[in-house]
Amino acid sequence: MRSLSFFLCFISIILFPLSTHAQEGSDAYADSVYQASNQVYQPESALGAPDGSYAQFLERDASLILDMGAEERGIGDLIFTYQVLNFGASYRVEFLNEDFEKLQTSGAILSTYDATTTISYTAGLPYRYVRMTSTEEDVWKLDNIQAVTYEIPEEIQEQPQLPDTSQTTEEPVVTNPSQGLLLKLPDDGDVTTQNDSAVYTIGSDGKRHGFPTTTSFQSWWKNFSEIELIDSVHMSEYELGKNVVIRPGTYLVKIVSDPKVYAVEPGGILRWVTTEEIARSLYGDQWTKRVVDIPDAFFTDYEIGAPIETAVHPSGTVGVLTSGKVIYLQNGLSYNIPGDVYQSMRFESNFLVALSQETMDLYVDAGNLTNDPTVQFPF
Secondary structure, rough: HHHHHHHHHHHHHHOOOOOOOOOOOOOEOOEEEEEEEEEEEHHHOOOOOOOOOOEOOOOOEEEEEEEEOOEEEEEEEEEEEEOOOOOOOEEEEEOOOOOOOEEEEEEEEOOOOOEEEEEOOOOOOOOEEEEEOOOOOOOOOEEEEEEEOOOOHHHHHHHOOOOOOOOOOOOOOOOOOOOOOOOEOOOOOOOOOOOOHHEEEEOOOOOOEOOOHHHHHHHOOOOOOOOOOHHHHHHHOOOOOOOOOOOOOOOOOEOOOEEEEEEOOOOOOEEEOOOHHHHHHOOOOHHHHEEEEEEEHHHHHOOHHHOOOOOOOOOOOOEEEEOOOOOEEOOOOOEEOOHHHHHHHHHHHHEEEEEEHHHHHEEEEEOOOOOOOHHOOOO
């Protein structure tokens, strides 16, 4: 009987190899969703051991970043369990360290309906995050990922075991803020809550800045396709900053309780357009279509500047010459906007104003506009 027990134990070691350096409470599976594009449905279903619950990749470029955990680092091959809904679905997987530096990239076509595949990991450095991206339009599902071998970082192994008391707190997960990143919480399915509807952008200050209205969002981004989902734990690691104001050079603004119409300059500076004649000269006969109301509660997000008493464009104006050249105006300088910069800055043609040569003579030519983040992003 003893020999049989030894034999079964030996077989179990062969069939189920133990992860290296594992300790009680750790595992080889993803612990949380760090980010998910809005083309991934139910991203949290890819967490933990395989259970038949799937995160769905609905279209090309749908992406999901999974966190192996604050206390685990993968060091070996990666196994993932998936299901293919349309033949031809394919993926790209990127192994990232805790600073989001890319260690290795692999990819392939998912060839069978319901399967498990192993990705060879040869970079030799520990990875904390795994980014899965769909590279074709075909839909597929991800059940889970698993590091064949993993380790506990030395700094965690060396920490003394503290008693479980109400005074014990966990160290926050260190993240890598990215300016211009759009984030929101996943839909919690509860129509009575609002937290999951708020959208934030990460500023250069590393804080998350909320969009108080849909109009403020749409003045900076054309649609919601770039929004990524993030869980509440990781969201809370970004300190809450100021609200995002209307983008300069887009809408004219007013509040319900005040008939004054304002142009918005960089930094949320409001400049009262003092007459209809000036408004028409700067923005054309259809200038009233640019005017949007700001709720009184958010008027304090702005600062009142000097009124516009002559037909001189405020800083942040984007205009077009009769030649078709697009120009950015700021602080008495004019910048030509190359096509690639125009796209990356997310300027919209419906906000362009007509610029005459007479107007251009008032400005100093400063050459081409570059991808300046102070123009490209709210903060």
